Amino acid sequence: MSDFCIGGGGEHQLRLSCSTLTQDQIVEGVRRLAGFIEQESAALD
Numbered sequence: 001m002s003d004f005c006i007g008g009g010g011e012h013q014l015r016l017s018c019s020t021l022t023q024d025q026i027v028e029g030v031r032r033l034a035g036f037i038e039q040e041s042a043a044l045d
Contacts, residue, residue, distance in 0.1 A: 001013040001014070001015055016029070016033075
């Protein structure tokens with residue numbers, strides 16, 4: 001993400017591109033991303 005941050009930064013950010021996806025695909029992608037984040041967060045505990 002550093003390419004999108006003027007003056008540096010972006011190391012802890014995520015850019016999601018969804019301009020060509022259907023609403024159902026976006027909902028499914030967000031569901032999968034949430035599951036991944038939950039799984040990775042639990043592994044840190």
